[in-house]
Amino acid sequence: xxxxxxxxxxxxxxxxxxxxxxxxxxxxxxxxxxxxxxxxxxxxxxxxxxxxxxxxxxxxxxxxxxxxxxxxxxxxxxxxxxxxxxxxxxxxxxxxxxxxxxxxxxxxxxxxxxxxxxxxxxxxxxxxxxxxxxxxxxxxxxxxxxxxxxxxxxxxxxxxxxxxxxxxxxxxxxxxxxxxxxxxxxxxxxxxxxxxxxxxxxxxxxxxxxxxxxxxxxxxxxxxxxxxxxxxxxxxxxxxxxxxxxxxxxxxxxxxxxxxxxxxxxxxxxxxxxxxxxxxxxxxxxxxxxxxxxxxxxxxxxxxxxxxxxxxxxxxxxxx
Amino acid sequence: xxxxxxxxxxxxxxxxxxxxxxxxxxxxxxxxxxxxxxxxxxxxxxxxxxxxxxxxxxxxxxxxxxxxxxxxxxxxxxxxxxxxxxxxxxxxxxxxxxxxxxxxxxxxxxxxxxxxxxxxxxxxxxxxxxxxxxxxxxxxxxxxxxxxxxxxxxxxxxxxxxxxxxxxxxxxxxxxxxxxxxxxxxxxxxxxxxxxxxxxxxxxxxxxxxxxxxxxxxxxxxxxxxxxxxxxxxxxxxxxxxxxxxxxxxxxxxxxxxxxx
Numbered sequence: 001x002x003x004x005x006x007x008x009x010x011x012x013x014x015x016x017x018x019x020x021x022x023x024x025x026x027x028x029x030x031x032x033x034x035x036x037x038x039x040x041x042x043x044x045x046x047x048x049x050x051x052x053x054x055x056x057x058x059x060x061x062x063x064x065x066x067x068x069x070x071x072x073x074x075x076x077x078x079x080x081x082x083x084x085x086x087x088x089x090x091x092x093x094x095x096x097x098x099x100x101x102x103x104x105x106x107x108x109x110x111x112x113x114x115x116x117x118x119x120x121x122x123x124x125x126x127x128x129x130x131x132x133x134x135x136x137x138x139x140x141x142x143x144x145x146x147x148x149x150x151x152x153x154x155x156x157x158x159x160x161x162x163x164x165x166x167x168x169x170x171x172x173x174x175x176x177x178x179x180x181x182x183x184x185x186x187x188x189x190x191x192x193x194x195x196x197x198x199x200x201x202x203x204x205x206x207x208x209x210x211x212x213x214x215x216x217x218x219x220x221x222x223x224x225x226x227x228x229x230x231x232x233x234x235x236x237x238x239x240x241x242x243x244x245x246x247x248x249x250x251x252x253x254x255x256x257x258x259x260x261x262x263x264x265x266x267x268x269x270x271x272x273x274x275x276x277x278x279x280x281x282x283x284x285x286x287x288x289x290x291x292x293x294x295x296x297x298x299x300x301x302x303x304x305x306x307x308x309x310x311x312x313x314x315x316x317x318x319x320x
Numbered sequence: 321x322x323x324x325x326x327x328x329x330x331x332x333x334x335x336x337x338x339x340x341x342x343x344x345x346x347x348x349x350x351x352x353x354x355x356x357x358x359x360x361x362x363x364x365x366x367x368x369x370x371x372x373x374x375x376x377x378x379x380x381x382x383x384x385x386x387x388x389x390x391x392x393x394x395x396x397x398x399x400x401x402x403x404x405x406x407x408x409x410x411x412x413x414x415x416x417x418x419x420x421x422x423x424x425x426x427x428x429x430x431x432x433x434x435x436x437x438x439x440x441x442x443x444x445x446x447x448x449x450x451x452x453x454x455x456x457x458x459x460x461x462x463x464x465x466x467x468x469x470x471x472x473x474x475x476x477x478x479x480x481x482x483x484x485x486x487x488x489x490x491x492x493x494x495x496x497x498x499x500x501x502x503x504x505x506x507x508x509x510x511x512x513x514x515x516x517x518x519x520x521x522x523x524x525x526x527x528x529x530x531x532x533x534x535x536x537x538x539x540x541x542x543x544x545x546x547x548x549x550x551x552x553x554x555x556x557x558x559x560x561x562x563x564x565x566x567x568x569x570x571x572x573x574x575x576x577x578x579x580x581x
Binding site: 036150152153154155157158161164165166167168169170171212215216217218219221 | 371405475
């Protein structure tokens with residue numbers, strides 16, 4: 001036990017651990033909507049735009065969060081605006097806008113060579129350099145996101161499932177989309193310090209996709225995703241300490257391993273559920289939904305004519 | 321009493337293409353109307369115009385005598401084309417029905433006791449109570465259609481709008497869905513639907529609009545399902561076989577095969 005508690009004696013580790021846990025919960029919560037809206041590429045793109053903004057902000061002597069925040073939000077709004085034109089698909093808009101802003105940042109770096117070292121942290125994450133003020137910002141963004149997503153759970157779920165119908169039902173889908181773009185941008189910016197620009201998409205998607213493998217219910221998916229995000233953040237930090245590997249990369253690799261495990265669990269559970277319900281009546285093999293009423297089983301040949309008439313192969317109820 | 325829906329000289333477009341110009345249409349309260357026409361003729365755009373979800377360049381759309389854009393609580397139940405639904409989305413039948421109540425003032429994510437009772441009652445009436453807890457993809461075509469119908473009905477709308485509710489389901493389910501809608505209409509609800517199934521319209525609906533970038537004809541199916549009107553609507557020769565009270569509509573030039581074996 002002492003072995004596992006050892007890293008907690010160091011302040012830098014404690015700070016990093018708190019940041020990783022908070023960002024894990026944040027990415028887990030936001031990631032569910034990112035995945036279900038088919039926006040996985042957005043997180044990746046926004047982090048690049050935020051990086052461009054951070055570089056420009058650095059040159060203009062702004063705080064990291066101000067530069068990254070302004071540019072990230074600008075990119076999110078521009079993408080939103082461009083995709084209103086049906087000829088520009090969202091992946092194309094993301095590719096153009098965010099890469100252009102990232103390129104602007106790279107162009108600035110090439111002119112200001114002294115920036116290379118300080119911005120390496122933004123590219124690959126610098127969890128061990130987390131300060132008290134970083135922790136405060138991460139905590140504020142996480143708390144605000146949890147409150148907003150709790151209060152807008154219902155309209156967000158409806159709009160994520162079926163935006164067009166939600167609008168007809170009277171939900172302000174455009175306002176919701178802007179609110180979500182703001183939440184996503186802030187989440188990406190605070191997560192940059194943990195996993196870095198290059199790995200942020202994975203941090204957003206992995207907890208949500210792992211949770212999706214474990215449940216078919218939206219509410220549970222959100223809960224599981226937050227728990228898994230926290231587990232990945234904390235687990236990744238400890239593994240990073242014990243194996244002396246970069247924290248951001250360890251968190252992402254640990255998340256990938258948990259995702260693979262969840263895929264296997266889902267596969268095994270589906271097979272077990274299917275096999276448990278398959279059974280034979282003479283030459284007839286059939287299955288029941290898990291919670292359906294069972295019929296009489298007389299397995300003598302020819303004794304189940306009525307059963308054969310009702311034979312079915314409904315998919316098993318795999319709701320969890 | 322104002323009509324349920326009134327369109328006056330409405331012009332609208334989709335992606336810079338004018339869909340219909342100066343369209344006027346009136347649907348009275350309690351009517352059950354089917355809109356038929358070829359693919360891409362503007363049926364869905366017409367529904368969206370009625371729903372207030374389509375930009376109108378000129379003309380006026382009134383719901384119960386009030387401009388559609390000024391009505392905050394439109395009291396409309398809408399069922400989109402089910403082909404556009406993401407069936408892998410993690411929701412159960414119960415979750416889908418609950419969405420119909422998500423426009424209310426309750427902010428808490430979980431259901432209240434009253435909401436749960438409303439969902440159960442409606443699910444029982446529509447015959448989907450047993451699959452409330454099932455994932456939406458684990459239900460049959462008829463159950464899915466009923467789940468979306470329940471979502472549309474749970475907020476007690478005055479008008480029900482359905483975009484191709486009979487597509488992608490077998491003939492028995494089609495029959496069940498239309499009879500269910502007939503029952504709902506008999507309780508006073510105004511219903512408008514689009515469909516490609518002319519035979520189903522001929523045998524189930526009291527009023528039909530033949531549409532092709534504008535109204536070609538409207539009336540009772542037995543009156544307007546004529547060779548002339550349907551040929552004009554679809555731009556293809558269509559024949560109508562009358563058998564007692566039934567109308568069977570078919571393409572007039574069936575494909576001939578050479579069966580040498």
